[in-house]
Amino acid sequence: MKDVILKAENISKQYRLGVVGTGTLKHDINRWWHRIRGKEDPYLKIGETNDRSVKGESDYVWALQDINFEVERGEVLGIIGKNGAGKSTLLKILSKVTAPTTGTIKSRGRIASLLEVGTGFNGELTGRENVYLNGTILGMTKKEITAKLDEIIEFSGCERYIDTPVKRYSSGMTVRLAFAVAAFLEPEILVIDEVLAVGDAEFQKKAIGKMQDISKGEGRTVLFVSHNMAAVQNLCTRGILLENGTIKASGNIMDVTNEYLNSHIVEKIELHKVPKRKGNGLLKFLHANVESLDPSGSLLETFKDIKITIYFSVSQEMDIKQSRIDLGINNYMGDRIAWLSSNVVQDDFDLNSGKITFIIKQIPLAPGDYNFNIYSEINNEVADWLEGVIPFTIIEKDYYSTGKLIPKNQGNLLLEYNVK
Known part of the structure; x- marks a missing residue:
């Protein structure tokens, strides 16, 4: 039997371009009139494919359309795609930051999200106070948070600044502390957007190692969005490729990443x-x-x-x-x-x-x-x-067959070498 911990059924998300909310009183009244007659929202029928590079004819766009997948306990799911494909929108829906236009999300257990640098942090509070704040939001008691506090601070590498307001942190320090909180406060599902790119090479390596421990050693579930294909291939067991708000491919992580990379090849x-x-x-x-x-x-x-x-x-x-x-x-x-x-x-x-x-x-x-x-x-x-x-x-790849990633911006050449 499958031990499904997260399930997305027919998830779609529609936005109206250029405005906040539904746009006009006329649209709101029209929606209300359709709703009291038991009819579908008329604006759901309007909308174009979410291709950010093409000028459209409609004011409505489908950021996501008919997304269906399941995630089992202990699985690491990689979600990849070009900028604007719908990855971050999907994670926000899974994290209940925003609601889907249609469809449902079913989950079992606490979800901790690391969507953007500083998400969920109060800049006026210190790092230590934000750890307690985030832990409380996750449903943990003060005693449980205190038991993990030393590990969180040590992992983040921000001990000297832990009692300083977070608004004075750099983006790298903020994401270090945010990741440590999300990883150590033991959610059943950990959702991570492309925030690790903010950290330095040492932190990225440390964070990926921690995610491997979470999934393999502790049996918890990770949803991971990244443009770093080497990290995705090393960390994830299964992948989903999004394109213009729809699932283009799903399955074995190597097959999915190869399809994504092949789509970037310019023939002529x-x-x-x-x-x-x-x-x-x-x-x-x-x-x-x-x-x-x-x-x-x-x-x-x-x-x-x-x-x-x-x-x-x-x-x-x-x-x-x-x-x-x-x-x-x-x-x-x-x-x-x-x-x-x-x-x-x-x-x-x-x-x-x-x-x-x-x-x-x-x-x-x-x-x-x-x-x-x-x-x-x-x-x-x-x-x-x-x-x-x-x-x-x-392409990014484990060129030295060691399972270790090559830090970016360390030069333009790779050399074949060994150390004795």
């Missing part, structure tokens, strides 16, 4: 549409592809070979004596990491083919977002030059 990058370019136009870049050469998958990974193919057109009315095409690899901040050039590895290449291919062996880039600049030169003059136009992502 249209370069001919880029308006901002330099050069005399004797050569024009048309489009490009970035591919993995790993037979086991299409995702770009550290220490695997990748291929960049660039297609171009060339003016036929010229005498070509010298030509070259360069690639500059930049990180997400625009800093140059590496430079590749056709005339470094060979004297010349055939411009008549209309394409050039660069193969990078065992690319050592750390997980993250990058892009290419592309530059062409014919007869010592710039022909076409585009900056930051070929984006690509190296």
Whole structure:
């Protein structure tokens, strides 16, 4: 028999854009008139898919629509998706911060939520007083909170400031204390939004270890939202992928995260549409592809070979004596990491083919977002030059097979090494 501790049935959430509440007295009267006649809310029939990047025709939008799932006791469920997919809205409904428009949530036991930095904290109260306040909200007695207080303070690393008002805490300190409260006051269900990203690398590692202890050692349930795929894969047993307010995939965490990552792969990058370019136009870049050469998958990974193919057109009315095409690899901040050039590895290449291919062996880039600049030169003059136009992502993964995450912002390269 399944030991289901949380169940979502036909959960939908509708918002009206641009206003607070229902908007107008006319709408409220219309709703009331339908309700006393036993009819459905007329505005539930109106609404569009929640795609934040597209202009809509309706003032109503479905942030979530027909969400159904079950969570068993002791399970760690990862909820992933792009920004605006509905992840935070779903967690707020599960935490009873907001009510669903339609559908029901059934749960057994206390739910502790860590949705945003400082949620549930009173800035005028000290850290110690907020621990007691949050514990009381969770239904714990003062005696139970006191028994856990020393562990909470030690885990948070905020002992020196524990009797200082929380309004004077940094965001990192606030989330440390908030996580410690949520984790140590023993809720049956722990709901965590993307707040761990605020903490430093040491705290993230510590928090993930604690969540593993909560689920595996103590048999409690965790719902975890994160954009850190390595953390999701290491921590979660099952996953849900949200897209535009609906469930796109559900199941084994590796299958769900791979589907999410694959959705980010751009098959063909249209370069001919880029308006901002330099050069005399004797050569024009048309489009490009970035591919993995790993037979086991299409995702770009550290220490695997990748291929960049660039297609171009060339003016036929010229005498070509010298030509070259360069690639500059930049990180997400625009800093140059590496430079590749056709005339470094060979004297010349055939411009008549209309394409050039660069193969990078065992690319050592750390997980993250990058892009290419592309530059062409014919007869010592710039022909076409585009900056930051070929984006690509190296996925997060347990590259050293140790179960440990690689801290972000510690450099752009990963090196194969050992310690003796």
